[in-house]
Ligand SMILES: Nc1ncnc2c1ncn2[C@@H]1O[C@H](COP(=O)(O)OP(=O)(O)OP(=O)(O)O)[C@@H](O)[C@H]1O
């Protein structure tokens with residue numbers, strides 16, 4: 001497969017490699033340079049190959065193959081043969097890999113192989129208008145790795161013209177404000193207006209062409225352009241683009257970090273896309289403000305930088321938002337925690353404990369914090385403070401705050417209009433919360449958070465730290481500089497870890513649950529116990545080490561003896577087990593069962609017995 005967007009020398013070099021092609025079909029996407037065309041013609045004529053030009057593709061094929069074979073090899077090409085010599089310039093180039101360019105040329109053998117691969121590939125999924133977009137994950141033998149392959153309809157030049165006409169008419173005639181509409185309303189509105197424009201202007205368009213064009217218009221207007229499929233694939237955790245002419249990489253739940261066949265072919269295209277993403281978050285990416293952190297309309301977390309400022313090229317990283325957040329039931333299913341541990345957290349959170357969730361990047365800190373927050377009683381007043389909104393809870397008595405930046409260039413030059421974590425936590429304290437949730441602590445806000453804990457507010461937050469020693473070091477040293485005595489206000493620190501299975505999939509585990517007991521008055525060391533710990537990837541189990549001070553305190557408060565405490569834990573485990581077995585996992589449902597259990601545990605058991613939950 002050849003692409004127009006390569007620099008010419010590089011492209012000609014690649015075209016030379018046609019000589020090595022033993023296959024029947026070769027696709028050259030967007031090849032619009034005469035010199036490159038001639039080179040392809042020349043090389044193919046010496047190899048008894050026919051060069052056929054179709055719509056957006058230049059296709060090279062052995063002469064002995066018939067036209068019918070040829071058509072059937074490329075079912076997705078919707079090019080009009082009359083347009084044979086035209087080359088389109090669809091802005092999205094979804095089909096290229098620098099290195100695998102030649103191996104994508106398909107012989108019959110390879111076509112079979114592709115079909116086999118397709119069978120072997122992880123579920124093929126369809127996206128977009130009339131499900132015309134498709135993704136597969138295939139093992140690329142040359143690269144020896146899995147590749148995320150996006151296929152979208154090809155537009156003929158006639159279809160492209162029609163698309164441009166429709167776009168033009170849409171811009172001229174549609175002036176409805178869609179900002180308040182939800183996604184379904186936007187879809188309906190767009191469908192109506194496009195159909196209206198087609199009828200009004202009597203545009204001649206076949207059903208198939210209309211669907212192809214609508215696919216792209218929907219993707220552009222209410223989607224995320226060429227990364228739209230990635231933004232809709234539930235299996236993707238992160239999307240990252242490190243610059244032009246390199247593949248966009250995704251972090252897939254099963255296949256980890258894999259390359260896609262999507263890339264931005266030129267710098268300007270990537271710059272505009274990064275600026276557009278920032279605008280979608282309501283922010284401005286500019287030379288003045290070259291780093292933007294924000295929240296996309298679908299809730300995903302965006303980090304983007306502008307070219308020739310802090311990074312050479314524009315980049316973006318998106319942490320996909322789960323509309324349906326993971327719940328404790330999911331975490332039991334994923335074996336991130338045991339049933340017993342979840343029952344422990346349930347009891348602990350209900351009785352007011354402050355917690356910190358620690359681990360490396362993307363270890364699942366925020367997810368665990370969000371999932372366990374479902375155990376916070378619905379009557380507690382919650383105030384959350386985040387840079388980018390990630391916390392998603394069913395609680396009604398909840399003020400969700402996010403920081404505001406963009407009025408100054410550096411933190412030292414903060415203006416009164418910039419509102420950081422520190423300001424928000426201070427404001428939160430005046431909102432009389434029972435619980436303060438801070439997305440992630442990094443700087444001086446940690447100090448305020450610990451002071452809030454010390455004054456009786458329940459606090460939950462996340463922090464980058466792999467173990468208790470690193471955590472203490474980070475807390476005690478600048479910029480946080482927390483006195484060790486304040487650390488004793490913290491009740492539980494949970495450390496997360498991840499490991500890779502032999503099949504390459506990533507698993508996340510709660511590595512340890514540590515309770516901070518007190519500071520030793522003489523040695524000044526923090527005394528802690530670790531009631532639960534995870535063994536290892538080989539012995540993938542959790543061990544209960546006993547000695548939970550939190551549980552003992554709860555028993556004391558409630559007047560329970562050891563047996564009663566155990567019974568309470570068992571009852572909660574039973575409810576959790578039931579939810580796991582009956583796949584009751586949505587955060588609203590889990591939240592409502594937890595709320596009912598707090599009010600009337602017996603009612604939950606009655607409902608479970610009757611199967612009416
Ligand atoms: N226990 C889990 N099992 C499966 N997937 C998980 C689990 N925890 C988190 N994830 C997924 O991993 C990704 C990263 O999770 P999350 O944002 O919670 O990590 P984090 O540690 O807070 O990352 P960061 O350091 O960037 O803030 C998300 O897509 C989330 O859905």
Ligand SMILES: [Mg+2]
Pocket residue numbers: 365366367440462
């Ligand atoms: Mg996080």
